[in-house]
Amino acid sequence: MRLRARASVPRPVEDSALVARMRSSLEKYLLRHRPDAPAPEVAKFLDALHADDLLLVLACEHGDEAAWEDLMRGFRSTVLSAARSASTGEAEAEELADSVWAELYGTRVRASDGRPAGKLAYYSGCGSLGGWLRAVVGQLGVDRHRRVAKLVQTEEASDFDRLADSEPTGDGWRPATAPDPERALSETEAARAVADALARSVAQLDDEDRLLVRLYYFDGLRLKEAGAVLGVHEATASRRLTRVHGEMRKRVETILTSECGWTREETAATLAQAAALLDTDLASLVTSEPGVAPEGRAGAVEARQPDG
Amino acid sequence: MKQEFDKQLDSLLRGTRGGAGEVRRAAAAEHLSPDELSAYAENALPQAARSLYTAHLADCSDCRRIVTTVVLASGAEVAREARPAGVADVSRAASKSSWGARLAALFSPRVMAYAAPVLAVAIIGAVALVILRGRQGSEAPNVAQRSDEEAARPGSITQPSPSAGTLEAAPAANIDAPAPQTQGSPAAAPGVGTAKTETTTNAPVKVKEMAQDKSNELADADEFKTASPVPKPEVAAAAAAPPPASSQPAEAVPVAPTSTGARAPAREADDREVSRQRRSAADNAREAERGEDARRDAPEPERGRAMNNNNERAERRVYDGKTKSDGNVPSETEGLASARKRQGGPATGGGRGAASETRFVAGHEFRRQGNAWVDVNYRSSMSTVSVRRGSDSFRSLAADIPEVGRAAGQLPGTVVIVARGRAYRIN
Numbered sequence: 251m252r253l254r255a256r257a258s259v260p261r262p263v264e265d266s267a268l269v270a271r272m273r274s275s276l277e278k279y280l281l282r283h284r285p286d287a288p289a290p291e292v293a294k295f296l297d298a299l300h301a302d303d304l305l306l307v308l309a310c311e312h313g314d315e316a317a318w319e320d321l322m323r324g325f326r327s328t329v330l331s332a333a334r335s336a337s338t339g340e341a342e343a344e345e346l347a348d349s350v351w352a353e354l355y356g357t358r359v360r361a362s363d364g365r366p367a368g369k370l371a372y373y374s375g376c377g378s379l380g381g382w383l384r385a386v387v388g389q390l391g392v393d394r395h396r397r398v399a400k401l402v403q404t405e406e407a408s409d410f411d412r413l414a415d416s417e418p419t420g421d422g423w424r425p426a427t428a429p430d431p432e433r434a435l436s437e438t439e440a441a442r443a444v445a446d447a448l449a450r451s452v453a454q455l456d457d458e459d460r461l462l463v464r465l466y467y468f469d470g471l472r473l474k475e476a477g478a479v480l481g482v483h484e485a486t487a488s489r490r491l492t493r494v495h496g497e498m499r500k501r502v503e504t505i506l507t508s509e510c511g512w513t514r515e516e517t518a519a520t521l522a523q524a525a526a527l528l529d530t531d532l533a534s535l536v537t538s539e540p541g542v543a544p545e546g547r548a549g550a551v552e553a554r555q556p557d558g
Numbered sequence: 559m560k561q562e563f564d565k566q567l568d569s570l571l572r573g574t575r576g577g578a579g580e581v582r583r584a585a586a587a588e589h590l591s592p593d594e595l596s597a598y599a600e601n602a603l604p605q606a607a608r609s610l611y612t613a614h615l616a617d618c619s620d621c622r623r624i625v626t627t628v629v630l631a632s633g634a635e636v637a638r639e640a641r642p643a644g645v646a647d648v649s650r651a652a653s654k655s656s657w658g659a660r661l662a663a664l665f666s667p668r669v670m671a672y673a674a675p676v677l678a679v680a681i682i683g684a685v686a687l688v689i690l691r692g693r694q695g696s697e698a699p700n701v702a703q704r705s706d707e708e709a710a711r712p713g714s715i716t717q718p719s720p721s722a723g724t725l726e727a728a729p730a731a732n733i734d735a736p737a738p739q740t741q742g743s744p745a746a747a748p749g750v751g752t753a754k755t756e757t758t759t760n761a762p763v764k765v766k767e768m769a770q771d772k773s774n775e776l777a778d779a780d781e782f783k784t785a786s787p788v789p790k791p792e793v794a795a796a797a798a799a800p801p802p803a804s805s806q807p808a809e810a811v812p813v814a815p816t817s818t819g820a821r822a823p824a825r826e827a828d829d830r831e832v833s834r835q836r837r838s839a840a841d842n843a844r845e846a847e848r849g850e851d852a853r854r855d856a857p858e859p860e861r862g863r864a865m866n867n868n869n870e871r872a873e874r875r876v877y878d879g880k881t882k883s884d885g886n887v888p889s890e891t892e893g894l895a896s897a898r899k900r901q902g903g904p905a906t907g908g909g910r911g912a913a914s915e916t917r918f919v920a921g922h923e924f925r926r927q928g929n930a931w932v933d934v935n936y937r938s939s940m941s942t943v944s945v946r947r948g949s950d951s952f953r954s955l956a957a958d959i960p961e962v963g964r965a966a967g968q969l970p971g972t973v974v975i976v977a978r979g980r981a982y983r984i985n
Binding site for chain 1: 563564565566567568569570571572589591592593595596597598599600601602603604606607609610612613615616617619620622623624625626627628629630631632921941950953954957958959960978
């Protein structure tokens with residue numbers, strides 16, 4: 251078998267188990283989306299599987315002690331470093347890492363063969379084992395955090411900042427009410443219209459462009475990092491983002507002129523004004539009025555209310 | 559790298575981050591599995607599956623965060639500092655490297671490939687000089703005494719020596735001298751002797767200097783050519799085996815002692831041994847310089863050929879301990895193949911020490927470029943991820959891709975390795 255031949259360390263894994271796992275990976279990632287995939291593409295996919303990692307995982311699943319030792323020795327640091335990234339302290343990280351190992355080994359027993367049913371059974375070999383372990387740790391970290399603080403939306407830390415910003419402080423840093431109510435209302439309406447148009451134009455982007463925008467603007471990644479997630483070079487990401495800007499401007503202008511009845515001049519002026527204002531936060535203007543929240547923020551606001 | 563963005567849109571999007579149409583996935587069942595996330599992060603998915611997951615990631619901040627974490631932690635994070643690949647990069651990396659790395663570089667195989675022959679020649683020369691001087695000092699009275707006895711003996715054909723030192727120096731100096739001149743000629747012996755005294759004391763030093771100073775190479779090479787025309791391809795054999803017949807006359811030079819019968823056979827054997835050692839050393843240095851000369855003097859196409867020849871010779875002389883540990887001499891075709899393979903390397907590698915320019919580590923073949931070991935599969939068009947040894951990123955990378963860790967551990971200096979479709983620069 252080619253995959254076994256590619257492995258640098260031989261493992262006592264039965265062919266049937268290996269074939270079953272490879273078939274499962276093939277079905278999941280290739281044949282489900284392309285049932286008529288040509289043979290060369292199938293061969294390419296199988297050749298790209300991580301042979302060593304897959305054999306190691308299968309050997310662990312079948313209770314090979316040496317494989318478990320190799321797994322622990324080879325990936326202990328990976329799991330711990332991922333746990334540190336997902337935790338706030340060293341003790342928490344170690345606890346998370348321990349729980350990950352327990353999950354990998356399996357806390358339950360399979361009815362079929364009486365062996366522990368661990369998460370290792372879900373490793374396909376498509377990605378590296380290290381990356382898979384990081385993703386496992388990341389997911390467990392998020393789940394764990396949610397269990398600890400059920401009412402806190404952990405994924406949008408910036409929401410809390412905005413929420414805090416939107417609350418009247420009374421210390422003079424941000425006035426609780428605008429000095430001119432009519433002007434404030436007008437600005438709020440304009441800001442809401444712009445925000446809505448922006449949100450819709452982002453939603454209309456194709457998947458890759460939308461992911462790029464979210465990575466770059468919402469998640470705060472650099473272009474290099476966003477490009478790495480997308481699997482493209484930084485320059486490509488930059489060019490793509492420039493193109494996305496053009497598309498979005500057209501869409502926003504179209505929405506504002508057709509649905510809000512603004513002229514092109516008014517649209518341009520409002521966009522310029524909003525952009526100038528947005529040293530701060532457009533969303534905070536929109537949410538400064540109670541009960542008005544852009545899509546996606548309502549959950550955060552509601553989640554905070556019981557705490558208050 | 560950032561192009562001219564639409565500044566208004568840029569500001570608006572920055573201001574509305576997190577609020578523009580983000581869809582929250584309420585149920586965990588909708589999230590991607592760790593396997594899907596890691597495969598996506600490593601760009602290992604077929605296009606159709608990847609497109610599907612891209613759509614999910616664009617709208618799911620949880621999964622996006624995990625993918626981002628995996629991408630950045632696995633070393634796909636692009637180097638913070640924009641640095642062009644190439645020699646400048648290597649030199650910068652070298653300047654930033656630690657003392658340990660510098661020491662490691664100092665004793666690296668490439669440096670040792672140059673240093674070892676030079677050191678060997680210098681040591682042999684020094685030992686020979688010390689031995690000769692010691693004998694000169696201890697045997698001078700005996701020689702003088704023998705000379706007196708020979709002079710007193712009737713029928714002796716030997717003229718009284720001008721000095722014991724001259725007599726003693728003669729055998730060693732005969733490396734460069736044609737044999738017939740010393741056939742007991744009364745007139746020639748003193749003259750040759752004095753000339754040889756100077757040569758004797760300078761010979762090891764000269765060999766050493768030749769290896770270091772290229773400006774004297776031509777003159778020295780000419781001098782050696784007249785002394786012993788060793789056929790080029792048999793250099794290795796010449797260095798290891800007894801001297802060829804063409805250089806034998808040098809050992810017949812000590813005429814005065816042999817003709818008079820005053821010197822013991824053991825002493826002659828010693829002299830012969832010293833001469834042979836020095837000839838071997840001189841041959842080695844001369845051969846290296848001939849190759850260098852040929853490369854330097856030849857026009858460009860011929861220079862490559864000269865480098866080829868030199869590499870072939872070097873291939874015969876030096877065997878990589880790892881790849882040829884069985885001690886078998888590689889065949890002619892193997893030598894040629896490996897030498898030609900190395901010719902594909904960068905000009906910085908040069909011709910000397912070519913046998914140590916490539917190494918096989920962790921299943922990868924690396925070529926030496928300056929202070930860096932570069933994977934032969936590396937292309938400059940690849941986006942390179944820079945990772946510093948000992949950093950968290952490096953540990954993560956080594957944990958994920960063990961071959962990277964092994965290569966970085968076994969190779970000194972900067973290591974550029976191509977693994978899983980990406981290039982990693984380990985500093």
